[in-house]
Amino acid sequence: MSYYPLSTIPDYFGMDQFLSDEHQLIRQSVRDWTEAFVMPQIDAAAQEHHEIPGLMKELGNIGALGPYIPEEYGGSGLDQISYGLIMQELERGDSAVRSAASVQSSLVMYPIYEYGSEEQKKKYLPALASGDITxxxxxxxxxxxxxxxxxxxxxxxxxxxxxxxxxxxxxxxxxxxxxxxxxxxxxxxxxxxxxxxxxxxxxxxxxxxxxxxxxxxxxxxxxxxxxxxxxxxILPGISGLKGPLSCLNSARYGISWGVIGAAVDCYCTALQYTLERQQFGKPIASYQLQQKKLAEFLTEITKAQLLCHQLGVLKNHQQASPAQISMAKRNNVKMAIDIARESRQMLGGMGITGNFPMMRHSANLESVITYEGTHDIHLLITGMDITGINAFS
CATH class of the missing domain: 2.40.110.10 (Butyryl-CoA Dehydrogenase, subunit A, domain 2)
Structure with a gap:
């Protein structure tokens, strides 16, 4: 279960003022669901190597599957910042939960909506949005x-x-x-x-x-x-690599938001723990090395939040380039895995137990840093965008 109160989730640069009331309501709803449904059972699911029972149907019930798909096809017709906020709150629970929603939304529903026939859209999208099918x-x-x-x-x-x-x-x-x-x-x-x-x-x-x-x-x-x-x-509206790569762009965008949730979970847990843990007669949060780590965590999380928000604005205006999405995915996953690893050390031996989320997030992020384009491949995508030279061949 979560070790910290929800009120400690950081907003150091006042990003909430740029979110609409609807954005904040969506984020709070998914946050509350994650706290109530995911947190009590995620450690057991991860330890025992099984999925959370009924997860897809639950995700459908809260509108987390294909939220940007129009209502006529079973979605909620939300914008891209809403989608990002949903992914952030789901991954605060666990990368597996965000992955389930991300695959369903960006890699299955998105291509059917963008490239499918009207018959395919009507047949599959409502059932995917509700979680009735996976x-x-x-x-x-x-x-x-x-x-x-x-x-x-x-x-x-x-x-x-x-x-x-x-x-x-x-x-x-x-x-x-x-x-x-x-x-x-x-x-x-x-x-x-x-x-x-x-x-x-x-x-x-x-x-x-x-x-x-x-x-x-x-x-x-x-x-x-x-x-x-x-x-x-067959999807009639696309041929060539553009089809699958456009799906990956949507998924990478969701990942760039999602991993902020994992980083926040680790940061807030470490902050609460160091304020309460006493060594040598005072909280370990009073020591310089611990404060240095916390300050670095918050700085990196804030930078990732700013990056994602601007990327979401660009995506809402259909101006986000694949290279920009690659940069956000690469930067934010590296940020999250570094915070997960370092915050684990701040908890000492307790950090390896299932009572705290660091080891679970760290292990999950080893997959996230690899899938939807590896860390190094995204670096080369940025390099190609800068130089105009393809280093892949």
């Missing part, structure tokens, strides 16, 4: 992670259906997904998106076990062995 996103492959253009998963036109073969791995929600948005190459080598439903013959989702990270999240593979996909299940 989606997965198939891009990464066993041999192709940072280079998705070299994917091997492919499909052939068989007249009245497509025949899909290949596999994807490191897929959040794979073992429990009802549908998967899968990116594969057609016979001409062009990348297309297909919606594959569970129960289709030849489609299996073996689970990835023995993880040290995101232990409250179900991860697995998507395996396609001569899977017959109806032709109406």
């Amino acid at each position: 989606g997965a996103f198939g891009l990464t492959e066993p041999n192709h992670g940072s280079d998705p253009g070299s994917m091997e998963t492919h499909f052939e036109d068989k007249g009245n259906h497509y025949l899909l073969n290949g596999s994807k791995m490191w897929i959040t929600n794979a073992p429990i997904c009802s549908i998967a948005v899968v990116w594969a190459k057609d016979e001409s080598g062009k990348i297309r998106g297909l919606i594959v439903e569970r129960g289709t013959e030849g489609f299996s989702t073996p689970e990835t076990l023995h993880k040290w990270s995101l232990r409250a999240s179900r991860t697995g593979e998507l395996v396609f062995d001569n899977v017959r996909v109806p032709k109406e299940n």
Whole structure:
């Protein structure tokens, strides 16, 4: 459970004055839900390596799935800052909770809304928004992670259906997904998106076990062995890498907000602990090294908040570039994992126990710093944007 009062969540540069009443209400609602539903059971879920029961339906009930999708398709029609605030409060609970919502929203609902047919939107989006069904996103492959253009998963036109073969791995929600948005190459080598439903013959989702990270999240593979996909299940509005990369941009944006929540959870816990923990006759918060760490934590969190807010403003005006989103994702995840690691030390031996969140957040962030583009890949994206030179090849 959370060790600190909610009132201590930092707003050092008065960012709340730039949030609307609706933004603050949304944030408070998700914060209250996280405190009541996630916090009491997240340590047990992570320790025992299982997801929180009923999580997707609960996320649907609070409007955390596809919140920027229009109401006519089951969403709430919210703006991008609202989406970011929701992700922040969910990850304050745990990265696995934010990942579940992020995958459903940015990697499954987003491509169906942006590139799907009207029939696909009406069939899938309301059920995804409510959490009645769970989606997965198939891009990464066993041999192709940072280079998705070299994917091997492919499909052939068989007249009245497509025949899909290949596999994807490191897929959040794979073992429990009802549908998967899968990116594969057609016979001409062009990348297309297909919606594959569970129960289709030849489609299996073996689970990835023995993880040290995101232990409250179900991860697995998507395996396609001569899977017959109806032709109406192809996303008609996109072809090429732009499709999956646009989904990743939306997900990376949500991550850049989400990890602030993990950092805040660690910072506030460390602050409360050091104010109460007595050594040598006084609180350890009175010592210079502890104050230095707390001051650095707050500075880095504040910088991340400012970065995300401006990015959200740009995204609301459809002016946020992929390179700007990459910078925010890279900076903020590094900020969060550094705070998680350093704040763990401030608690001494207590920091490794499940009574406090630092070790869990730190382990989770080892995955977050890798997925949706690794830390180093995002550095190269920024480098290419600065120089105009592609260092990937």
